[in-house]
Amino acid sequence: MLTSNDKGNIAEAAITLEAIKLGIDVLKPVAEHGRYDLLFDLGGRVIRVQCKWGSLDKELGVVCVRVGGSRHTPAGYVTSTYSADEVDAIAVYCGDLAETFLLPIDKAEGKRQLHLRLSPPRNSQRACINLASEYQLGAIAQLGERSAGSRKVVGSSPTSSTPPTEIVIGANRFRNHFGYWMERAAPAMRS
Secondary structure, eight states: OOOHHHHHHHHHHHHHHHHHHTTOEEEOOSSSSOSOSEEEEOSSOEEEEEEEEEEEETTTTEEEEEOOEEEEETTEEEEEOOOTTTOSEEEEEETTTTEEEEEEGGGTTTOSEEEEESSOOTTOOOTTOOBGGGGBTTOHHHHOOOTTGGGTSSSSSSGGGSOOOOOOOOHHHHHHTHHHHHHHHHHHHHO
16 A cells, blocks of 8 residues: 555656656756655746646546645644645646646645546536646646747647647636636737
8 A cells, every 4th residue: 555655756756757758857856845846947937846646536537636735733733735936836646547737836726635527527517627638747738838849848840830729618717717828829929
């Protein structure tokens, strides 16, 4: 039976391996117990990544991720969550699926737990849903193009040669992530 330390170490190693396979330079802090576990060097920017283990719930069809922490101190029980001041992204490794996901901090900020759905809901709900397929590590939309082109990110060659595709999203998701969608549309507007 794996301990929580074992799961954390496996998750960090699997996330590191997947990032390296994608051509991402991975840096590790020298000191332990910081708020982030890894740094992904994306050329023009570095993102702080907290690594987490995801547990598969086959019955619900979700990957469950505990993103909050807790500890017992002399002053009592203390709980914590992550914020954008500390971490830029949460990387999740699900051992049962052998899959790695990367979520922007706005999906986890202030939360103690989140779920990644493996399939869309049957009732066509769009709000408050995190589809696992949208957060697989390596998606160009997550990491952005790097200055070295497709050598650094899997995709078309060169990455910007892919014609824009139409994306349909719900109003709630668009409103809640307006800045993200504007950033994605900016390169197309410049062309």
